[in-house]
Amino acid sequence: MSRRRKAWMRDVNGILLLDKPEGLSSNHALQRVRRLYSAAKAGHTGSLDPLATGMLPVCFGPSTKLSHYLLDADKQYTVGVAVGQRTSTGDAEGGVVAHSDARPPRERMESALAGFIGPVQQIPPMHSAVHHQGRRLYEIAREGGEVERAARTVTIHALEILDWSPERFTLRVRCSKGTYVRTLVEDLAASVGTEAHVARLHRDAVSPFPGDALRTMAEIEAAAEQGAEALDALLLPPSAALADWPGVALDAARAFYLSRGEAVRVASAPSAGRVAIYGPGDVLLALGEINADGMVAPRRMMQTAAP
Template sequence: MARRKKGRPIHGWVIVDKPAGIGSTQVVGKVRWAFDAQKAGHAGTLDPDATGVLAVALGEATKTVPFVTDALKAYRFRVAWGAETSTDDASGETVATSEVRPDAAAVEAALPAFRGQIEQIPPQVSAVRVEGERAYDLAREGVEMDLAPRPLWVERLEIIAADADGVELEMVCGKGGYVRSIARDLGRALGTYGHVAWLRRLWSGPFEAEAGISLEELERLARTPELEAHLRPLEMGLADLPALPVTEAAATRLRHGNPAEVLSGAEFGETCWAVRDGQAVAVGTYKAGMLHPSKVFQTG
């Protein structure tokens, strides 16, 4: 006999405005508990000291996580001049110092090199894997690693404010970006050292921090009907993909993992999602009037 899953079969997104001082995994656990959900995951880790939008997927919405993770994200952060740290943020130990304090004009002149398609080396304390182990675990053991550069698309990087001791920046970037690496490398490019003093994720794909629920409110409303108002549709995780309507018969075929005809077209080979009565049925590849499903949603 199969074991019954604990919790409710609840599906959708919960947008949390994460405070500093708590990890992303802990936030996911709190959301899962508050909704008494069977399954939960998140679309993009935030460092414990960072604040802002953390999108938590429940139930079948976890199948849409990759599409949110791949979407653009916006960050606002302050780079403090004069010190580089072991973590590239304010939580680490100072490993190098400089008296050089670049002005706003110097920063502006350096920013073009950090826009567009760039390569960046992740921080020593990061979640990248090194021979099967997380870099942050090895760093805690005192191991120094030569991490390989990784590609990053930076859509926008602009100065918001500047003073003698640092600069506040806003960045829009693609998947896999490390703001801490931007701060470290910008400092070095300007002949000084820098680290992230504070960081806030403003939005991630279709989700905005301003629309998020605080942890205090989440805990206050936990296990109550009022909390349901903070559950967003599963379909929000598919906002960047074309939606193709289908008949009820086609929806049934798709839910069983079979290709089915759609009622509108898309580019050949494009990833799309099938919709029936406003609900997502499946995600798949469009080919010659048919959707070939790779993920199906069982929300009934």
């Protein structure tokens, strides 16, 4: 049975770059924002732990069709690292499970960073949302259990120490999807003979969005007091999520045929690969690809009819 649309709901389309506050789960933050927008449909892309802050893209309406692609995006984090203790969760929320008196100098830590650039193997932490036999790992961990986990390959694009003290330092991380920063911190500490955990975590950016477009919960609440127009002014268009995709512009006739699911020929289109397809007025019509015949073929419609 489909959900009945509530009277207070409205159609919203766009992407909000929420600066998630500390202490809220990603889902709780999403639901709060959805209520402020009175949105009929909304979803977030890529969870942040309750203790983490920073960029949580929230997609409304047709923009939720882009969520899958944003989950695959690269991320950038600023990480506060506490040296000397490893915790059960890898962050400040867990209990201490290991101590070390070793405090490697900055030069040694910086030398170790080079060994973590590029493809690396990570074992997902028990306190993660990875599934095991139909259950989340964190559910098993909360019951005191532990299971064997297979290593996964992730890519670390860049690591940089921003400030330093022997007890605590700040690390900037740019990485691929699926990277566990908590695991990275533990593995980095182990490589120099000590223990560490994440003391604070801020997600600076999710590709391809700019880091300076974050909206705080206070900003959104203030806009809600002014009404729907002020709220919608905080949104990015769906096309913002496709800034790194090749774009194909269609005239009205080709847009009509494409809206019916038909492939169309466009002289200026790329020769292969995925494309963002725009109609008259730069309206995002569909996500598509160049098919074997060199034609622009829709794969996911962003609106049901040509403008």
